[in-house]
Every structure is written in structure tokens, then in C-alpha cells.
Amino acid sequence: MEIAIGIILGCCALGAGICMGIGAIGPGVGEGHAVANACEAIGRQPESKSAVTSTMVMGCAIAETTGIYSLVIAILLIFVAPGIMVNTLKNAIGL
Amino acid sequence: MVKKQDHHFRVVDWLLIAMMILPLVAGMLLQILTKPASEGISITGARIFLEIPMPLMPLLITEAQINSWLIMITIIGLALYLTHGIRAGVQTKRQTVAEWMVEKVEGLVTGNMDPVFHATYGPFVAAILALSALSSLMAMLGLFPPTADVNVVAGWSILVFILITKNKLKTGLGAYLKGYLSPIFIMLPMNIIGEFATPISMAMRHYGNVISGTVISTLVAAGLTVVNNAVLGWLPGFLGEIPLLRVGLPAVLSVYFDIFSSCMQAFIFAILTILNISGAYPGTDEIEAFKARKQKAA
Numbered sequence: 001m002e003i004a005i006g007i008i009l010g011c012c013a014l015g016a017g018i019c020m021g022i023g024a025i026g027p028g029v030g031e032g033h034a035v036a037n038a039c040e041a042i043g044r045q046p047e048s049k050s051a052v053t054s055t056m057v058m059g060c061a062i063a064e065t066t067g068i069y070s071l072v073i074a075i076l077l078i079f080v081a082p083g084i085m086v087n088t089l090k091n092a093i094g095l
Numbered sequence: 096m097v098k099k100q101d102h103h104f105r106v107v108d109w110l111l112i113a114m115m116i117l118p119l120v121a122g123m124l125l126q127i128l129t130k131p132a133s134e135g136i137s138i139t140g141a142r143i144f145l146e147i148p149m150p151l152m153p154l155l156i157t158e159a160q161i162n163s164w165l166i167m168i169t170i171i172g173l174a175l176y177l178t179h180g181i182r183a184g185v186q187t188k189r190q191t192v193a194e195w196m197v198e199k200v201e202g203l204v205t206g207n208m209d210p211v212f213h214a215t216y217g218p219f220v221a222a223i224l225a226l227s228a229l230s231s232l233m234a235m236l237g238l239f240p241p242t243a244d245v246n247v248v249a250g251w252s253i254l255v256f257i258l259i260t261k262n263k264l265k266t267g268l269g270a271y272l273k274g275y276l277s278p279i280f281i282m283l284p285m286n287i288i289g290e291f292a293t294p295i296s297m298a299m300r301h302y303g304n305v306i307s308g309t310v311i312s313t314l315v316a317a318g319l320t321v322v323n324n325a326v327l328g329w330l331p332g333f334l335g336e337i338p339l340l341r342v343g344l345p346a347v348l349s350v351y352f353d354i355f356s357s358c359m360q361a362f363i364f365a366i367l368t369i370l371n372i373s374g375a376y377p378g379t380d381e382i383e384a385f386k387a388r389k390q391k392a393a
Binding site: 061062 | 299304307359
């Protein structure tokens with residue numbers, strides 16, 4: 001029983017770490033690309049700085065969405081999933 | 096007579112200022128009275144105050160709901176205070192502030208929406224913007240921000256979903272259902288998922304951003320406490336118990352997560368509301384054609 005609970009907790013922590021780690025790659029690359037292109041645009045047309053900046057921040061916030069999803073999954077894995085899984089295990093064994 | 100009117104005016108002003116401040120004070124008092132003292136640095140959800148038994152599942156009155164009601168009272172007080180004694184052509188300070196707010200929101204709406212929405216959707220967008228921004232800023236007072244509970248934000252995005260569906264239904268139920276089969280009928284499951292993905296993604300984005308700030312701030316504070324105990328723990332007496340290393344860095348994080356991120360997320364939620372609703376509008380020509388067809392059939 002203790003070993004089973006240990007495996008559940010360990011796998012939840014591992015899953016949360018992997019989820020956040022891999023999930024952060026996409027938004028990182030995407031936002032970097034957006035900012036690089038915004039810098040290029042400002043360099044080409046310095047007078048359009050304010051418009052480009054506000055659009056870029058907006059776009060970054062939307063590109064961040066997938067990263068935020070993985071964060072929500074990671075939080076669920078750490079705070080919610082272990083309790084549910086341990087309860088399920090206890091019910092299955094009949095304790 | 097004039098003096099008496101002036102006096103009344105000032106009394107109402109003070110009452111409205113009290114209406115703005117008292118809910119926040121009440122929230123802080125509630126937190127002081129109900130929060131267990133032993134609770135150190137920990138990541139917790141909204142505390143449950145009351146469970147009302149209901150047929151399907153108990154209705155929970157949580158901290159998030161109480162705080163969002165308090166912030167609603169504050170916003171109503173703020174709006175009444177700013178517009179109290181408003182007159183055309185008079186430039187008092189608060190009238191200028193009120194006009195600036197209304198102008199900004201109307202600029203947002205008129206810049207991004209179809210002209211049919213201009214008159215009606217300004218107040219809705221302003222309400223969402225103010226509620227979202229001030230709810231997140233509540234974290235500055237040490238209160239539980241309602242936007243850190245996914246249920247509150249999901250409620251707002253369900254409202255947006257209802258408005259989206261209402262606008263899509265303007266060309267009739269047939270055209271709405273046919274929209275699910277476009278471009279070909281195989282896309283039906285994808286279209287249904289896409290329809291429900293909009294409110295879910297809006298809610299999750301806002302909630303995730305607020306909760307990520309909370310989690311990171313808490314982790315940094317807890318980590319600094321551990322480091323402080325290791326480095327400065329040898330100091331005699333109470334000196335060793337003062338978390339000196341916790342001064343500074345959490346404040347910088349708070350400026351980013353509590354102030355910048357809160358306002359940014361409120362703005363993004365409002366912009367997405369505007370874009371989604373205006374994207375669901377079929378267009379004036381289509382609605383005219385639909386009405387003409389309906390009249391012909393009748």
C-alpha cells in the first residue's frame with residue numbers, strides 16, 4: 001500500500017515536471033519569434049513603435065496560452081490528482 | 096440654500112467613498128477572523144465558508160465568491176462617486192476621470208467591432224474590464240483574488256459564449272446548425288470542439304496567468320525563508336527568526352505579477368470578448384437577406 005501511494009505521488013510529480021518542461025518550449029520559441037520580428041519591424045519603421053509594441057504584447061499573451069494550459073495541468077497533477085488517485089486506490093482495495 | 100445643497104452633496108460623496116472602501120476593509124477583517132493562524136506559507140485554493148444543500152450537489156459559498164461580491168460593491172461605489180453631480184460642460188477632476196474611462200472603452204469597442212455593436216456593447220466590455228482588473232489587483236491587499244478561482248472566470252466566459260451564440264443565431268437556427276457542417280460534414284466534431292474551446296480557453300488563460308503569479312511568488316517566498324534559516328539562523332534570539340532575505344525580491348515579483356499581469360490579462364480578456372463577439376456576427380447584409388427571405392415565406 002505504501003509503495004503504491006509512493007509510486008502515485010512520484011509519478012504525479014514527475015508528470016507535472018515533464019508537462020511544464022515540454023509545455024514551456026512552444027511558447028518560448030513562439031514568443032521569441034514574435035519579439036524578434038517586432039524588433040525588426042521597429043528597426044525598419046521606428047515611428048510605428050507604439051503600435052507594434054502593443055500588438056506584440058497582445059500576441060505574446062495569446063501565444064502564451066498553451067504554456068498556461070500545461071501550467072494548469074501541472075498544478076492539477078500536483079494538488080488535485082494525488083488525492084483522487086489515492087482515494088480510488090483505497091476504494092479499489094476496500095480500505 | 097446653496098450651502099445646504101453643497102452640504103448634502105458632500106455627505107453623499109463621503110457615503111460613496113465609504114461604499115468604495117468598506118467592502119475591502121470587510122474582506123480584510125473576514126480574512127483576519129477566519130484564516131487559521133498556524134497557516135504559514137502555503138498554496139491554497141479559495142476557502143469554503145458555507146455549504147448550502149442542493150438537489151444535485153451542495154452549493155458552495157467560497158472566498159472567491161465573497162471577494163467578487165465585495166469588489167462589485169466597490170466598483171458600483173466608484174462608478175457612482177465618479178458620476179455624482181455630472182453635468183455637461185463642467186470640468187471637475189472626477190468628471191474628467193469618468194469621461195476618460197468611458198472614452199477609452201468606447202474607443203476599444205468602436206475600433207474593433209461592427210457599427211451595430213457600438214451603442215450596446217461598451218458597458219458590457221467596461222464591466223468585464225473593471226471587474227477583472229480590480230479583482231486581480233485585490234491580491235495587492237493580501238486578499239484572495241477572485242480571478243485565481245477558475246469558476247469565477249468561467250462564469251464570465253460563459254456569458255461571452257452566450258453572447259457569441261446569440262449573435263450567430265441572428266441569421267436563423269438553420270444557418271447556425273449549417274455552420275457546424277462547413278466546409279464539409281466531416282468537420283462536425285472539430286467544429287463542435289472549436290465552439291466550446293473558445294470559452295474554455297478564455298477562462299483557462301486568465302485563471303492560469305493569475306494562479307501562475309501566485310504559485311511563483313509563494314515558491315520564491317518559501318525558498319527565501321529556507322535560505323534565510325540556513326544563512327542567518329545562527330543569529331541569537333529573535334534576530335534569527337526575522338526573514339531578512341525575504342525583503343526585496345517578492346516585492347519586485349509582485350509588481351510584475353500583481354500589477355502588470357493583472358491589468359494585461361484584464362485587457363486581453365476584454366479584447367478577446369470584443370473580437371469573439373464581433374467575429375460571430377454574420378454581417379448586416381446577411382441579416383437583411385435573412386429577414387427578406389423570412390418575409391417572403393410568410
